[in-house]
Amino acid sequence: MSIPWADIGAVSTAGLSAIATWGAWLAARRSAKTAEAVARIERQRWHADLTPQFDISIERSESGRAALSIRLVGPLPLGRLDEIAVRIVSSDDMDRTARLPGGPTQEDLDAQVWGPCRFTHGADGADENGQTVAPFSLSVGTGRPFSIERTRPPHWQEGPDVERRWRDEWLNAPMRLVITCTREEFEPWVVPCDVEVPTAVRVRWLN
Structure with missing residues (x-):
């Protein structure tokens, strides 16, 4: 074979x-x-x-309120942001979870601004609780102001000195923001910011 x-x-x-x-x-x-x-x-x-860089400050106004100035300062190659969403978050790190029967609900706790300042309802598209404003766009080198006011104590807190105790609680606390930024073809950026409340504004709000 x-x-x-x-x-x-x-x-x-x-x-x-x-x-x-x-x-x-x-x-x-x-x-x-x-x-x-x-x-x-x-x-x-x-x-x-390309993480957005902001210059944020609070300026005193003559209306009893104040203005939060937000400027997009860089980086230059970023060029612009298509949408900027600003939210005020708690100025401290307390866990505010509803636990007590008959106490404030989780909805009540979430609706309260826990800090010295909130956006003025009715201005700049601010929501009812003063936590957010309407989204907006900016180019690098530009900015815009937003009306803010002193926060008020929660409706469930009582007592003749509730206003004073509330002001004292946030006397030296910053206004804490979380800024979510979007631009076409990029994943969103989330930028946290602590904004100092100037002495002049604090003194005016204490009076």
Whole structure:
């Protein structure tokens, strides 16, 4: 019986070709994964480099209120933000979870601004509780003011000196903000900010 060397050679060649093809596919897949990882790292680095920078201050006004000035100051390559959403959050780190039967509900606790300042309801698209304003856009180098006022104690707190105790609680506390920024083709940025309340504004609100 003769050995079909030609057939064996053909099978061997086909096998080697298949191995080579598989090796090339595996190398291409690894290369694609490496390129994807590099691109992802580069996107993350670029996203971090473009984190919005704000100059935020509180200025006294003559109306008994004050103005919160928000300016987008950089970075220059960012150019603009399509939407900026500002929320006032608690000026302390207390856990305010409703636990006592008959006490304030979680909805009551969440609606209260726990800090020295809130947005003025009816101005700048502020919500009823003074926690947010209507979203807006800014280009780098521009800004806008927002009307703010002193917070009031929660409706469930009572006593003849409740106003004084409430003011004293937040006397040296900052106005704490969380700013969510979006721009087309980028993941959102979330920028927390602590804004000092100037002495002149505090003194005016104490009177």
